[in-house]
Amino acid sequence: YLFQDGDMVTFMDVEDYSQYTLGADDLDEQLGYLVDGLEGLSALLVDGNVIGVELPQSVNLAVVETAPAMKGATATGRTKPATLASGIEVQVPEYIAVGDVLKINTGTGKFMSRV
Structure with missing residues (x-):
């Protein structure tokens, strides 16, 4: 997790520093667990777009x-x-x-x- 800007949330791949965005509405209850620098998060990508995330335990x-x-x-x-x-x-x-x-x-x- 990198940061939230309005209704968009930006994630960064720690291996190649690629950034991906997802609407805050798409995260639903998961948004409350995102904190700056959160690691261990997995993003589900389809055609280079984030369609969901899996939080750490x-x-x-x-x-x-x-x-x-x-x-x-x-x-x-x-x-x-x-x-x-x-x-x-x-x-x-x-x-x-x-x-x-x-x-x-x-x-x-x-x-x-x-x-």
Whole structure:
């Protein structure tokens, strides 16, 4: 992944530096997992045009907004919503705080661990 410009997303092949674009609408929910410099992404090309992408199994994203961490909170089953740097919202354990970097499963959209 390289960058987003309006409603177009640009990808770069790290082997030959070729650039490809795809409409943001074509990415649907995948757009929330794209962060600058994301590697491990596979693009499906037909006649030199990107028609879809396959995300890596997980991505690391920083928490930009969530309720304050609960003192004494442990890894129990209680969760709270957190907004990540890409704009997506996920449920996270109560001990997570703003600024924490989280590993998120791109297939399920669920919290995996704190990085």
